[in-house]
Amino acid sequence: xxxLTYFPxxxxxxxxxxxxxxxxxxxxxxxxxxxxxxxxxxxxxxxAHVMTENLALALxxxxxxxxxxxxxxxxxxxxxxxxxxxxxxxxxxxxxxELAKRINTTVVEEGTYKGTVDVKSMLQYAYEDIGLEIIKSxxxxxxxxxxxxxxxxxxxxxxxxxxxxxxxxxxxxxxxICEALGATATEFDYKTECCGASFSISNTxxxxxxxxxxxxxAKESGAHAIVVACPLCQSxxxxxxxxxxxxxxxxxxxxxxxxxxxxxxxxxxxxxQLKFPKHIVAVEGALANIGKFQPVPEKVKKPIxxxxxxxxxx
Amino acid sequence: xxxxxxxxxxxxxxxxxxxxxxxxxxxxxRIKEVKFATEYKYMCSDPGQGMIRDAIIQYKLTSIVVAxxxxxxxxxxxxxxxxxxxxxxxxLEVANIREHSSWVxxxxxxxxxxxxxxxxxxxxxxxxxxxxxxEISVPVTKRALVIGGGIAGIQAALDIADARxxxxxxxxxxxxxxxxxxxxxxxxxxxxAQCILTPKMVDVASHPYIELIPxxxxxxxxxxxxxxxxxxxxKASYVNFKTCTGCGACWQKCPVKVPNEYNxxxxxxxxxxxPFPQAVPNKPVIDAENCTMLTKGKCGICKKVCxxxxxxxxxxxxxxxxxxxxxxxxxxYDMWDxxxxxxxGVGRFKDIITSLEFERMVSANGPTNGVPQRPSDGxxxxxxxxxxxxxxxxEAKGIEYCSKICCMYTTKHTILLHxxxxxxxxxxxxxxxxxxxxxxxxxxxxxxxDTGTTYLRGRVSKIYKKGDKLMVRGEDAQxxxxxxxxxxxxxxxxxxxxxxxxxxxxxxxxISYDKYGYLSEAHPKLRPVETAKAGIxxxxxxxxxxxxxxxxxxxxxxxxxxxxxxxxxxMKKDPxxxxxxxxxxxxxxxCVKVCPYGAIITDEVPVGHGIKDLRTxxxxxxGVCQGCGSCVAICRSMAITLAGFTDPxxxxxxxxx
Numbered sequence: 001x002x003x004l005t006y007f008p009x010x011x012x013x014x015x016x017x018x019x020x021x022x023x024x025x026x027x028x029x030x031x032x033x034x035x036x037x038x039x040x041x042x043x044x045x046x047x048a049h050v051m052t053e054n055l056a057l058a059l060x061x062x063x064x065x066x067x068x069x070x071x072x073x074x075x076x077x078x079x080x081x082x083x084x085x086x087x088x089x090x091x092x093x094x095x096x097x098e099l100a101k102r103i104n105t106t107v108v109e110e111g112t113y114k115g116t117v118d119v120k121s122m123l124q125y126a127y128e129d130i131g132l133e134i135i136k137s138x139x140x141x142x143x144x145x146x147x148x149x150x151x152x153x154x155x156x157x158x159x160x161x162x163x164x165x166x167x168x169x170x171x172x173x174x175x176x177i178c179e180a181l182g183a184t185a186t187e188f189d190y191k192t193e194c195c196g197a198s199f200s201i202s203n204t205x206x207x208x209x210x211x212x213x214x215x216x217x218a219k220e221s222g223a224h225a226i227v228v229a230c231p232l233c234q235s236x237x238x239x240x241x242x243x244x245x246x247x248x249x250x251x252x253x254x255x256x257x258x259x260x261x262x263x264x265x266x267x268x269x270x271x272x273q274l275k276f277p278k279h280i281v282a283v284e285g286a287l288a289n290i291g292k293f294q295p296v297p298e299k300v301k302k303p304i305x306x307x308x309x310x311x312x313x314x
Numbered sequence: 315x316x317x318x319x320x321x322x323x324x325x326x327x328x329x330x331x332x333x334x335x336x337x338x339x340x341x342x343x344r345i346k347e348v349k350f351a352t353e354y355k356y357m358c359s360d361p362g363q364g365m366i367r368d369a370i371i372q373y374k375l376t377s378i379v380v381a382x383x384x385x386x387x388x389x390x391x392x393x394x395x396x397x398x399x400x401x402x403x404x405x406l407e408v409a410n411i412r413e414h415s416s417w418v419x420x421x422x423x424x425x426x427x428x429x430x431x432x433x434x435x436x437x438x439x440x441x442x443x444x445x446x447x448x449e450i451s452v453p454v455t456k457r458a459l460v461i462g463g464g465i466a467g468i469q470a471a472l473d474i475a476d477a478r479x480x481x482x483x484x485x486x487x488x489x490x491x492x493x494x495x496x497x498x499x500x501x502x503x504x505x506x507a508q509c510i511l512t513p514k515m516v517d518v519a520s521h522p523y524i525e526l527i528p529x530x531x532x533x534x535x536x537x538x539x540x541x542x543x544x545x546x547x548x549k550a551s552y553v554n555f556k557t558c559t560g561c562g563a564c565w566q567k568c569p570v571k572v573p574n575e576y577n578x579x580x581x582x583x584x585x586x587x588x589p590f591p592q593a594v595p596n597k598p599v600i601d602a603e604n605c606t607m608l609t610k611g612k613c614g615i616c617k618k619v620c621x622x623x624x625x626x627x628x629x630x631x632x633x634x635x636x637x638x639x640x641x642x643x644x645x646x647y648d649m650w651d652x653x654x655x656x657x658x659g660v661g662r663f664k665d666i667i668t669s670l671e672f673e674r675m676v677s678a679n680g681p682t683n684g685v686p687q688r689p690s691d692g693x694x695x696x697x698x699x700x701x702x703x704x705x706x707x708x709e710a711k712g713i714e715y716c717s718k719i720c721c722m723y724t725t726k727h728t729i730l731l732h733x734x735x736x737x738x739x740x741x742x743x744x745x746x747x748x749x750x751x752x753x754x755x756x757x758x759x760x761x762x763x764d765t766g767t768t769y770l771r772g773r774v775s776k777i778y779k780k781g782d783k784l785m786v787r788g789e790d791a792q793x794x795x796x797x798x799x800x801x802x803x804x805x806x807x808x809x810x811x812x813x814x815x816x817x818x819x820x821x822x823x824x825i826s827y828d829k830y831g832y833l834s835e836a837h838p839k840l841r842p843v844e845t846a847k848a849g850i851x852x853x854x855x856x857x858x859x860x861x862x863x864x865x866x867x868x869x870x871x872x873x874x875x876x877x878x879x880x881x882x883x884x885m886k887k888d889p890x891x892x893x894x895x896x897x898x899x900x901x902x903x904x905c906v907k908v909c910p911y912g913a914i915i916t917d918e919v920p921v922g923h924g925i926k927d928l929r930t931x932x933x934x935x936x937g938v939c940q941g942c943g944s945c946v947a948i949c950r951s952m953a954i955t956l957a958g959f960t961d962p963x964x965x966x967x968x969x970x971x
Contacts, residue, residue: 167656168656169656169657170656170657170659170662187662187779189659189776189778189779190778193776217778220780
């Protein structure tokens with residue numbers, strides 16, 4: 001059994017509880033044991049790094065130092081914001097030992113930063129450390145027929161020189177994972193656009209505009225559902241969807257899944273373990289497509305898509 | 315007793331701000347051999363040189379020290395001043411107190427002054443041991459090599475050949491013409507590129523003084539200015555050019571189709587092909603990678619249909635040698651590959667093309683008969699978005715420099731689009747419009763008015779697909795808003811980049827190149843067509859991005875340089891070369907091994923002392939020797955002396971500080 005250090009972050013216990021619990025189901029099937037960082041703390045997102053550099057680096061550093069006490073070489077992070085803060089801190093510390101020494105004085109009680117633990121998002125961990133072949137081998141109920149638009153958001157692959165994972169503009173790792181599960185990933189050009197992030201509270205209109213465009217493009221691509229790996233993306237696209245529909249006068253009805261929910265589904269876990277009732281947009285309509293899929297030749301496929309999108313837009 | 319004159323230069327403020335020049339003068343005056351020392355603001359100016367001339371005569375000086383900039387800059391200037399005063403020019407020593415002191419020690423004037431004084435003391439000490447030297451005459455091979463047959467190479471070859479100097483023109487592809495042959499019309503006059511280029515191509519082929527070697531590469535260059543020897547590989551064309559009539563039966567019947575490089579892969583050519591109908595020479599070659607006869611031994615149709623029997627599947631690469639005196643490098647440029655622009659969907663969307671692809675589409679002899687088409691469905695585009703600076707001026711994804719030609723060719727493209735598709739509309743996203751050149755700004759202004767093109771100042775951040783259209787999202791910085799344009803076709807003005815083979819070529823020729831791969835000129839302002847290696851010149855984009863008028867100017871400048879070099883039967887060369895004292899030479903030949911120029915060979919001389927046998931000694935070809943001194947350092951028996959850097963000179967320098 002493989003072991004992986006786990007940083008759940010605050011959302012795993014609240015808004016993205018379904019991400020956390022399905023992740024644990026999936027990793028059980030994949031024979032990976034999660035070890036929580038003992039006494040972990042807030043990553044600092046999104047307020048610390050606009051206030052002071054010291055705080056923005058010290059908060060993640062404390063987690064990194066604590067993680068080094070476990071024996072694992074990799075830390076997996078579910079939330080994209082937590083991942084971003086942790087990865088940025090790690091890269092800065094590793095590149096600038098002077099800075100590391102200075103920041104370390106703030107969290108001196110926890111120990112000395114050594115830089116021995118690598119930081120990965122759960123998406124990156126699934127793609128690089130587990131691999132498509134193994135994921136494919138665990139599929140018992142392929143998602144054939146389900147068309148998904150994979151939405152990465154702004155943080156998972158950016159900035160390129162920090163994350164060093166997939167493409168910053170047109171990533172494909174989640175698409176490939178979904179394809180490995182039997183689903184069809186649509187050609188979706190908005191996969192790294194901004195969803196509006198934390199403006200959800202302070203300026204909801206911004207989120208409604210931005211997330212609205214993402215939903216529209218996903219619909220146009222022919223997707224039945226959107227797949228995400230970030231709690232904030234999920235909540236914006238899911239929770240704001242009814243308001244967006246009202247505003248635009250369009251019925252989207254696109255459920256927003258965490259990629260781990262689809263993995264668990266394809267791995268054969270019963271639906272009642274996947275926390276679907278937590279979703280605002282009902283999932284049943286989209287999931288009904290599984291198994292219905294009739295392969296069509298590539299050439300015929302495109303015009304059909306265009307017609308579908310048009311008729312529904314009206 | 316030596317009588318030394320010392321002249322210390324202020325170099326405006328370059329030296330004087332960081333070195334206490336009067337103190338340096340006072341210090342050197344204390345050396346007993348120094349009979350005259352002075353300072354001046356610009357020693358290299360005419361009054362400065364006059365001071366040297368006057369002092370030589372007035373104080374009967376026997377050697378001169380000028381403390382100024384690097385000898386690479388003005389050594390020749392000051393040597394001439396000595397000559398003018400009737401003194402042997404090699405009695406000059408230059409103390410480099412600018413690059414070696416004032417420029418590098420700007421934070422510490424005292425240390426800089428001390429170092430300047432040390433450098434002057436060394437130069438004075440060395441000059442005391444200076445001897446009169448005389449220029450060497452070397453015979454010259456009056457034949458030039460031109461590498462690359464684009465417009466730069468063509469112009470250089472024609473200009474040199476018109477001066478009745480034989481030229482060997484080597485082109486790597488089957489035809490000369492280069493990138494210009496792919497262009498439709500040229501800015502700012504909209505001359506048809508073919509109409510002005512192809513007559514020159516024909517002139518090259520028929521010129522009695524030009525030997526055109528197409529489909530060939532330079533393998534090796536040996537020797538020195540005026541006396542180079544070049545090895546050229548003629549790639550096997552599998553077609554005997556002497557018997558081929560260029561009738562075209564072979565490429566009409568050839569069953570193998572491959573993407574056509576001339577048309578940027580938009581259409582197909584055959585495996586036996588001429589690059590384009592106006593090719594020079596207009597003889598086909600067989601593309602060995604794709605010909606099924608050469609790869610699998612199956613087919614042979616071209617041989618069957620060739621009435622003159624010109625096809626020869628057994629042909630091998632051939633290596634030929636030529637003796638030449640000068641080289642013009644004109645290897646042109648590559649188009650930058652825009653793949654790093656992932657946000658544009660380059661590679662995913664078929665209807666995003668590069669400017670050179672657009673150029674081929676609007677060309678009368680292009681794959682779409684001059685009417686642009688969307689690669690995805692062949693429809694004629696109505697809304698076309700041109701994006702400038704794709705790769706250029708982009709440190710993150712591309713290259714830092716401005717490619718110089720994109721503003722102008724994009725303007726030209728908007729005009730060509732307007733001419734070919736009357737109801738079309740062009741949008742141009744730009745950073746700046748750089749239209750510096752004769753008639754350029756006027757051309758841009760007129761095009762904007764005539765075509766009604768929408769110019770949007772800002773960068774494009776994303777291109778995505780909506781139905782069969784491409785949505786181009788960018789900033790219009792002048793209204794401070796994000797705009798989206800619905801496009802049928804997007805044309806990327808991709809940067810000009812250095813030919814990828816340039817570093818290898820530079821190593822082979824022994825010249826330098828910059829961080830981008832462009833070949834380096836000897837001086838960015840005053841010697842822009844010469845390389846640091848004597849007798850090798852640069853023409854066109856291989857040195858830096860430039861347009862056709864500039865390329866042609868530089869090519870003609872190269873020709874003038876070559877003609878100047880070949881103006882006498884012999885060439886003068888600095889006398890700083892090594893000589894061997896046979897008495898001391900043990901014939902160990904270590905010097906032969908270390909000489910980077912191949913200037914040392916061996917010779918047989920009588921042993922002497924009444925013994926009749928011969929013994930081996932080293933012998934230096936002073937025409938080839940560049941005076942680097944490697945042989946002097948390696949010689950165990952101290953048999954080698956380098957003129958201008960003799961042991962007494964060097965020892966004097968060391969002792970003086």
